[in-house]
Amino acid sequence: xxxxxxxxxxxxxxxxxxxxxxxxxxxxxxxxxxxxxxxxxxxxxxxxxxxxxxxxxxxxxxxxxxxxxxxxxxxxxxxxxxxxxxxxxxxxxxxxxxxxxxxxxxxxxxxxxxxxxxxxxxxxxxxxxxxxxxxxxxxxxxxxxxxxxxxxxxxxxxxxxxxxxxxxxxx
Numbered sequence: 001x002x003x004x005x006x007x008x009x010x011x012x013x014x015x016x017x018x019x020x021x022x023x024x025x026x027x028x029x030x031x032x033x034x035x036x037x038x039x040x041x042x043x044x045x046x047x048x049x050x051x052x053x054x055x056x057x058x059x060x061x062x063x064x065x066x067x068x069x070x071x072x073x074x075x076x077x078x079x080x081x082x083x084x085x086x087x088x089x090x091x092x093x094x095x096x097x098x099x100x101x102x103x104x105x106x107x108x109x110x111x112x113x114x115x116x117x118x119x120x121x122x123x124x125x126x127x128x129x130x131x132x133x134x135x136x137x138x139x140x141x142x143x144x145x146x147x148x149x150x151x152x153x154x155x156x157x158x159x160x161x162x163x164x165x166x167x168x169x170x171x
Contacts, residue, residue: 001028004107020111037104042097043089055105057084059114066110070103077102 005017005028014029028034041048058067061084068080074095081088081098108114 001032004104006113020107020113042085042101043092044085044087045089046087049085049088051101051104054085054101055108055114058102058105059109064109067102067105070099070106 004020006020007015008018008025009016011027014027014032015034016025016027017034018025037051040051042051042054068076070077072080077095077098080102081093105114
């Protein structure tokens with residue numbers, strides 16, 4: 001299925017994704033081909049460049065704004081892409097690949113799902129003290145002894161065992 005989707009949850013035999021365009025959720029089976037944006041890269045004259053780095057270059061150039069329209073003229077698309085990634089392989093990167101990249105960037109930017117690594121890192125740094133406090137509270141709660149109610153004993157799996165009560169059948 002074409003388009004951009006956000007992974008919402010793990011399903012029994014696949015994943016549940018949410019469309020960025022209309023926020024509809026549906027299941028994708030494990031046999032379907034799904035590619036993460038982190039796994040996609042573009043050919044350059046040296047090492048391949050991940051799409052995330054190219055999108056960061058677009059974000060820096062446009063100062064967080066939208067990129068060129070993906071339906072623009074071929075010459076304009078190529079010129080814009082050459083400004084962003086001058087070392088791209090001119091024989092293996094086609095105009096259709098450039099259009100798809102700009103389409104993805106504009107879709108992520110318009111829905112507010114475009115997060116640059118620097119912004120994520122600063123948000124994580126401010127959240128680290130809170131996370132450390134929460135972990136300390138959780139470990140303190142786990143180490144506290146549970147109250148003994150006298151109704152039964154707990155097994156290693158956490159299921160209460162009741163003594164002397166038959167659950168099914170007749171005696």
